Every structure is written in structure tokens, then in C-alpha cells.
Amino acid sequence: MEANSPHHFLLLLLLISLSTTTPTLSRHISPRTTTTTTTLDVSASLSAAHGAISFDPTQSRHPMEQSLYGADATAGKLSLRLHSRDFLPFPLRPTSYKSLTLARLARDRARVAAITARLALAVDGVKKSDLKPASDKRMAASTLTTEAIEGPIVSGTSQGSGEYFSRVGIGSPARPVYMVLDTGSDVTWVQCEPCADCYQQSDPVFNPSASGSYSSLSCDSTQCHSLDVFACRNSSSTCLYQVSYGDGSYTVGDFATETLTLGNSVPVSNVAFGCGHDNEGLFVGAAGLLALGGGSLSFPSQISARSFSYCLVDRDSTSESTLELSADAGDGGSASAVTAPLLKNRKLETFYYVGLSGISVGGEMLSIPSSTFDMNEEGSGGVIVDSGTAVTRLRNEAYAALRDAFAAGTRSLPRADGVSLFDTCYDLSSRTSVEVPTVALHFAGGGELRLPAKNYLIPVDGAGTYCLAFAPTSSPLSIVGNVQQQGTRVNFDIDNSLVGFTPNKC
Numbered sequence: 001m002e003a004n005s006p007h008h009f010l011l012l013l014l015l016i017s018l019s020t021t022t023p024t025l026s027r028h029i030s031p032r033t034t035t036t037t038t039t040l041d042v043s044a045s046l047s048a049a050h051g052a053i054s055f056d057p058t059q060s061r062h063p064m065e066q067s068l069y070g071a072d073a074t075a076g077k078l079s080l081r082l083h084s085r086d087f088l089p090f091p092l093r094p095t096s097y098k099s100l101t102l103a104r105l106a107r108d109r110a111r112v113a114a115i116t117a118r119l120a121l122a123v124d125g126v127k128k129s130d131l132k133p134a135s136d137k138r139m140a141a142s143t144l145t146t147e148a149i150e151g152p153i154v155s156g157t158s159q160g161s162g163e164y165f166s167r168v169g170i171g172s173p174a175r176p177v178y179m180v181l182d183t184g185s186d187v188t189w190v191q192c193e194p195c196a197d198c199y200q201q202s203d204p205v206f207n208p209s210a211s212g213s214y215s216s217l218s219c220d221s222t223q224c225h226s227l228d229v230f231a232c233r234n235s236s237s238t239c240l241y242q243v244s245y246g247d248g249s250y251t252v253g254d255f256a257t258e259t260l261t262l263g264n265s266v267p268v269s270n271v272a273f274g275c276g277h278d279n280e281g282l283f284v285g286a287a288g289l290l291a292l293g294g295g296s297l298s299f300p301s302q303i304s305a306r307s308f309s310y311c312l313v314d315r316d317s318t319s320e321s322t323l324e325l326s327a328d329a330g331d332g333g334s335a336s337a338v339t340a341p342l343l344k345n346r347k348l349e350t351f352y353y354v355g356l357s358g359i360s361v362g363g364e365m366l367s368i369p370s371s372t373f374d375m376n377e378e379g380s381g382g383v384i385v386d387s388g389t390a391v392t393r394l395r396n397e398a399y400a401a402l403r404d405a406f407a408a409g410t411r412s413l414p415r416a417d418g419v420s421l422f423d424t425c426y427d428l429s430s431r432t433s434v435e436v437p438t439v440a441l442h443f444a445g446g447g448e449l450r451l452p453a454k455n456y457l458i459p460v461d462g463a464g465t466y467c468l469a470f471a472p473t474s475s476p477l478s479i480v481g482n483v484q485q486q487g488t489r490v491n492f493d494i495d496n497s498l499v500g501f502t503p504n505k506c
Contacts, residue, residue: 036363037409037435040453042428042464048316049097049459055318078303078325080263082181084315085163098419098461104163104315105420108390108481115184115351115389116475122348123379163388163482164312165286166323169261171211177203177287181310181323183387186295186350187227187243188260189251189274190288196278202285208275213259215270223272224255226296241274249281251288260299262325271302292323292387293350300325300494309491310387311506312482314454321506337500340443342492347379352492354480354499355444356383359398361405362437368398373478381476385490385499389481391421391471399472402439406468409437419460422467426457429464441480449501455484 094100168179170190177190178201191198193207208214217224217239219232224239231240239255253276261267276288291298292308300308306328311321341355356373359366372395375382394402403424413434416425428434436457440450458469469483491500 035438035450038438038450038453040428040434040436040457040466041432042434042466043432045316045454045459046462046464048314049462051318052316053094053097053100053462077327078262078265078268078305079322080166080168081320082164082166082310082312082323083320084313084317085165096462097459101460102420104390107163108421111184111389112393112473112475112479115384115386115479116473116477119345119348119351119379119475119477122345163315163390164310166290168290169267170206170258170287171208172213172259172267173211174259174261174267175203175206175211177201177206178285180286180289181292181387182289183292183352183385184350184389185243185289185291186293186298186301187241187274188271188289188291188297188299189241189243189253189276191251191279192253192275192277194277198276198279199281200285201287203287206275206287208254208256208258211258213269214256214275215258216254216256217272223257223297227255230255243274249279251276251279253277253279268303271299272297294344294352295349298350300492306495307491307493309489309500311489312387312486313506314486315390315482319506337489337491337502338443338447338449339445340447340499340501341445342494342497342499343375343382345375345379345382351384351386352499353382354385356441356478356480357444358442359394359402360438360440360442360448361402362409364405365442366398366401366405368401372398383478383480385480385485387482387485389479390483391469392481392484393471393473393475393477393479395476395478396472396474398478399470402470403468406437406439416465416467419465419467421471422460422469424468425460426466427464428466431464441484447501449488449503451484452487452503455486458483 094103164181165178166181167176169176179190191201191205193205193209195205198205216236219230219237219239221239224230224241227239227241229242229244231242232238233240240253241255242250242252244250251274253274255272256275257270257272258275259267259269260271260273274288292300295301303325304327305325308323308325310323313319313321343353343355345351345353353375357370358368358373373381373383407424410426413436414427416427418425436453438450439456440448442448456469457466459465460467473479487504487506489500489502489505491498491502493500
């Protein structure tokens with residue numbers, strides 16, 4: 001056969017056609033390397049929801065009482081047990097899971113409003129001198145009322161929204177009390193005798209006169225001047241403090257030092273704290289608050305902790321996890337941790353900012369400009385990790401992109417009406433499990449934290465209604481809430497300016 005014969009020409013064309021189409025076929029059938037879906041165990045989460053409502057703390061010994069304060073400590077480390085708010089030994093409980101959900105979301109609204117209000121004050125340049133008493137910055141010895149100290153919101157949380165508690169020893173000898181643990185506050189305080197006005201708490205109110213380690217702070221002390229709002233008693237020149245919250249709650253009293261005992265560790269002496277004699281608000285039986293913020297008066301700062309971490313158990317679970325404070329740097333946590341830059345806002349040291357660069361749904365990055373999550377030079381914007389906020393808040397445009405992508409990936413699931421903060425809900429009453437798009441947070445530096453399905457599609461009643469647990473905000477600030485953090489050890493490595501997220505390490 002000659003080289004230029006028509007048969008040879010046709011054979012050549014066929015070979016060329018096969019060689020050009022084969023790579024296309026290969027690309028089409030190759031599997032994707034990114035996990036696009038994850039499984040939500042509907043039966044398990046509904047069972048936990050029903051258990052949360054049926055739990056009766058008055059009928060059995062509470063798990064927080066199994067030891068005096070909680071977890072064991074090792075050398076150079078303080079450790080104590082954490083429990084969900086809804087398992088405190090306090091008899092006032094919702095009668096249905098929907099009412100429990102609505103109560104949680106109402107607290108969440110108040111907290112987010114308080115955080116954004118405090119940040120706005122800081123960014124707008126309100127100085128500490130503007131927050132002190134308006135008269136001659138002094139308070140009469142007999143006066144412990146909110147009228148005596150004038151100032152706007154000065155703390156990052158509504159006390160009604162405290163979601164995780166522990167048992168902490170106050171004084172010498174140590175008196176165990178329930179305290180809210182809060183990364184959004186810098187001032188630790190407890191209710192104290194004598195009470196001008198104290199709300200009901202689970203434990204007896206702390207009596208400073210019965211403690212051998214209680215000592216008042218003077219108005220000239222560094223700790224007193226580190227407060228946002230303070231005043232002095234005329235008769236003794238001792239320091240008075242006030243902390244106000246976004247829902248109208250407040251605590252006012254003496255600023256002092258005391259010994260705190262965490263877990264079975266060596267007691268920590270000379271911790272500056274508020275001894276509150278006038279306290280108003282919805283405090284769900286807790287004696288006060290252990291402040292874990294980034295300011296100079298917070299507990300980690302006072303003990304010079306170089307790192308601390310916590311793991312938040314499911315809020316519908318009676319199980320416990322731990323808070324750990326260490327004298328050593330943490331390197332972001334374990335080797336398996338997803339790390340992100342830990343950032344500071346020079347206008348407000350309390351909050352822990354994280355370098356978030358984007359969000360993916362179903363393995364696909366959302367079209368959100370990275371600047372959406374940036375903090376500007378004035379201290380506005382950015383993303384904080386907060387233990388007391390429940391539902392992650394995203395700026396409106398970021399939330400819309402997330403919601404639309406998630407809805408597109410769940411078209412096969414029956415929709416339900418929105419509930420409170422949530423506008424993307426589903427009727428899963430006939431399902432035992434469902435496949436949903438994977439949601440992942442992406443951090444500056446390349447870290448990717450894939451969230452379990454139960455951390456973003458949550459039950460809102462006992463009948464099988466589930467909602468996407470994110471919410472929009474018109475504020476420039478975004479917040480990573482505790483629903484998204486559940487089951488993940490979050491490590492704040494202060495020395496190395498890193499936040500580490502280690503799944504399944506409670």
C-alpha cells in the first residue's frame with residue numbers, strides 16, 4: 001500500500017482522533033480528591049435533644065459534684081472541668097426542646113449585641129477617662145448603685161448568655177462555686193456578702209470575711225486603674241468596680257484580691273477579682289464569671305499563662321471536657337491541629353481575633369472577597385473566636401453566599417419554616433441520617449477546618465426540624481461561635497500568636 005493512499009490517510013485520521021479524545025475521557029472519570037459531603041446522624045442528635053429536656057438535676061447527684069472542683073492538674077498546668085449550662089443543678093428548666101432553643105437564641109442575640117456595642121465604643125475612640133464616674137470620680141462609702149458610676153457598656157458579654165460553667169474554689173478555705181467561663185470578658189467576679197441586691201444562685205453567696213486570703217485593693221493600685229470603670233470609697237480609698245452588660249445586667253462592688261483553686265492544682269493567690277454586692281441580671285444560678293479574655297485583668301493574663309485551651313462538649317450532653325492553662329507555649333496545640341494566626345486588636349485587647357481567609361461548601365470555595373474578614377487599621381471588622389456566642393455570625397454578603405451554596409446542595413431535603421435567627425431549615429423527621437455538603441473554614445496560611453455536620457445543621461425542636469446554624473450580621477465583625485467549636489479543642493498560643501483547632505480531642 002502506498003504512503004499516500006486514501007486508506008492510509010483515513011487510518012491516520014482515526015489515530016489522531018483517538019489520541020486527542022482519550023485525555024478528555026480520563027479527566028471526566030477521575031475521582032475528586034476533596035470531600036464534598038458528610039453525614040448527619042439525625043437519630044443520635046434527636047436522642048441527645050430529648051435527653052437534654054428529660055434531665056432532672058434534682059433527682060440524682062450532679063456530675064459536677066463527683067469531685068470538689070474537677071480535673072487533675074499536671075506540672076506547669078492548671079486544669080478544670082467544663083459543663084454545658086443546661087446541666088447545672090438548678091431547677092428552672094424549659095419544658096420543650098423548642099423552648100430551650102428559643103431561650104438559647106434569645107441569649108445569643110443579647111451577647112452579640114453587647115460584643116458589637118463594646119467594639120464600636122473602642123473603635124470610636126472612647127477613652128477610659130470617659131467611662132469613669134462623671135462627678136469627682138469618687139463614690140460614697142455607703143453607695144453601691146449603678147447611678148453612682150456612669151458609663152456605657154464596658155464588657156463583651158451578656159451574663160445571660162454564659163453557656164459553659166465549671167466548679168471553682170474561692171478563698172481560703174476554698175468555697176466551691178459555679179462560674180461561667182468566658183473568653184469575651186476580662187474581669188473575674190463573684191457575688192459577695194453583704195448583698196445590697198443579689199440574684200439567686202446555686203451555692204451560698206461568698207462571704208469575704210470568712211476567707212483568710214481576701215484583701216481589698218486600693219484606688220492607687222495598678223489593678224484598679226486597669227478597670228474600664230472604677231471609683232473610690234471616701235472613707236478608705238479602696239477600689240470599687242462596675243461591669244455592665246448588653247442586656248441591662250451589671251455587677252458593682254469591691255475590687256480585691258483572692259485565692260482561686262482550679263481542679264486539684266495548687267491554689268493561685270492574689271488574683272484580682274470583683275466582689276459584687278449589687279448584681280442584676282439573668283445569671284442562671286452561677287456565682288459569677290471566670291474571665292478568659294486577652295486583657296491585663298483576665299485570669300490567663302494574671303497568672304502569665306503562655307497558652308490555654310478548651311474543648312466544648314455538645315450542649316445537649318451531660319458529658320464534660322476541660323479547660324487547661326499552661327505556663328508553656330502551645331505551638332498551636334497538637335501536631336494534628338489546624339492552625340490559624342492569632343491576631344490582636346490594638347483598640348480592644350479582650351477578644352481573640354483569628355485570620356480567616358474564606359469558607360468552602362461542598363469542596364468549593366465561596367466567592368467571598370478575603371477583605372470581608374479583614375480587620376482595618378481602626379480596629380473595625382475582623383473575626384473573633386468566642387466561647388459564649390452560640391451561632392457563628394457572618395457579614396451579610398458572606399452569609400448569603402454560604403446559605404445559597406448550602407441550599408443548592410440540599411435540594412433533595414424537604415424544607416421547613418425558619419426559626420428565630422435561622423432562615424434555612426429542613427424537615428428531617430422521616431430520616432435517620434442525611435448527606436449534606438461539607439462546610440469548612442479556611443485560614444490564612446492554608447489551614448482548613450472541616451466541620452462535622454452536627455456543628456452546622458442542628459435540631460431546633462424535638463420533632464425533627466433542623467436549621468443551618470449560621471446567621472447574618474450587619475456589623476463589620478464576624479464571630480466563630482461555640483456551636484461550630486463543639487468537639488474541637490481550641491488552643492490559644494499567646495507566645496506564638498497562633499490558634500489551633502484539633503477535632504475530636506475533648
